[in-house]
Amino acid sequence: METVLFSGQIANDLKKFLGHLDFSSLGIIMDDNTQKFCLPLIEEILPESAKTFSFPAGENQKNLETCVHIWEWMTREGFDRKTLIINLGGGVTGDMGGFCAATYKRGIKFINIPTTLLSQVDASVGGKLGIDFQGFKNHIGVFTQPEAVIIAVEFLKTLPQREFRSGFAEVLKHGLIRNADYFRSLKNENWQDQAWQEIIEKSVSIKKDVVEKDPKESGLRKILNFGHTIGHAFESFFLGTDKHLLHGEAIAIGMICEAFLSAKKCSLSKDEMEEIEKSLLSVFGHVEFSENDIPQIIQLCAQDKKNEANTLYFSLLRRIGECDYQIPVTAQEIHESIQHYRSLKL
Template identity: 70%
Template sequence: MESIIFSNNIAEDLKSYLGQLHFSQLGVITDSHTAIHCLPVIEGSLPANTKKFSFPAGEANKNLETCVHIWQWMTDEGFDRKSLIINLGGGVTGDMGGFCAATYKRGVSFINIPTSLLSMVDASVGGKLGIDFNGFKNHIGVFTQPDAVIISDFFLKTLPERELRSGYAEALKHGLIRNSNYFHSLKIEGWQTQSWREIIEKSISIKKEVVEKDPKESSLRKILNFGHTIGHAFESFYLDSERHLLHGEAIAIGMICEAYLSYIKCGLHRGEMEEIVGAIQSVYGLIEIPQEDIEDIMMLCYQDKKNERGTLNFSLLRHLGNCDYNIAVNLDEIRASIQYYQTLK
């Protein structure tokens, strides 16, 4: 597993960490937002000859074309296999920067410094790297662990509230699948005002415990995908449209739909389903889903990586805090779950 470092002073801790390493060259990958808001925080901790690469922010740029630019930059700057890459940014930067590092010359070392709540509570653990491909979410990728992940909640101050709320969906999910007490401890009213450091540490501990038991997602790790089969379908469908959803916003839709599927397929108590749906709806509200979009969204569920031999496999809740995996669901049931979402007010 990767080494996770919780930092109280990111500039000092990064400088100390880098001082212990031996690398031939150092590169930093940012997006256009973190280049402005986050890079200046650590710039004084970096060697003078550090190379920098920035790409336009947004999930729409998490693709092969951007990877080509990153690989070309690494090639032009003469990076060798003893080089080190720092990925400074949210989930897009960590996923794509890590993927490029893991594949350049068959792999160079990299560390991640997550700057969004989403990347801190979710992408920081587990070594999943990759990019979207032809509209399919995380379609191309590898499992490779970073040398370290350095987490500082200082960077949360740079986030718009919508981005903070997006990351909160993954914290809610961690409670739903593994720890009901944690779920009940998370604020719904006034969710913005809580101890983010405590939430980050608790969510990471839950995800780490699951990933250590199943690093390559052959069994238990699939529970971390609760809400993601349908959620990723919504995220992919609206990716390049005016109705674009952030990851957590799409997963919120997915968790409501999959809570309903848990009720009809896995015996989740109706009261628990309504509690889950009420909490998610209070934080994320509801979006209007045009009827003409539903069939195309449903078909995107076939791209989910949990599927086997054409069977749509879901991770669903038995109880609040108890999730099971490889639950076969058919298109009629998915359609019914989206229709249930549409009935909510």
């Protein structure tokens, strides 16, 4: 399992950590937003010989073409098998930069420094790396652990409000699947007014506990996918449109739909289903789409990696704080859940 370090001052802590590692050269992968707003927080402690690679920000860059550019850069800079890569950025950078490091020369060492709330509480933990392929989320990838994940709350000050809010969806999910008291302690109406250091550490501990029990997602780890089968389908559906959804915004829709399925297929009570709906709608609002869009969204659900032998499997709630997995759901039931979401208004 990877080492997760919580930093009080990122420049000093990174300098100390690098001092304990043996590497021949250093490369930093980031997007153009991170280069502008986050790199300055660590730049002064980086060796002058460090090389940087920047790509345009956005989920639509998380593809094979960008990977080719990264591998070309690594090759051009003469990086050998003792090179260390720092992935500085959100989930896209961590997933793709880690994937490129894990496959270059059959694998070189890398560190993840997540700079968004979403990547700090979710994408940075668990060793999942990969890219989107032909419109399907995280379709190509590997499991490889970084040397360390270094989490610093100070990066959150660089985030636009919408990006910040996107990460809060995964925080809410951690409470829903594993800890009802944690879920109910989170402030929804004033979601920005949280004790973020404490919350990030709590969410990371929940995810880390699940991942350590099931590193390769053969069983328990599947509960982390609550909200993601339908949520990823919505994210893929809106990708590249003028109504593009951030990951957390799509997962919020997914969690509402899958709470409906939890009430239908498991033992989640109607009261708890409505509690979940109210909580998520108060933070994320309601996304409009057409009845005619639903078949395509269902079709995208069929590409989910948890599906087997043409059967769609979901992770659903027994109650708030307790999640089950490998529950078969029909296309008709998914259709009903999406229709239910459409019927909800603030």
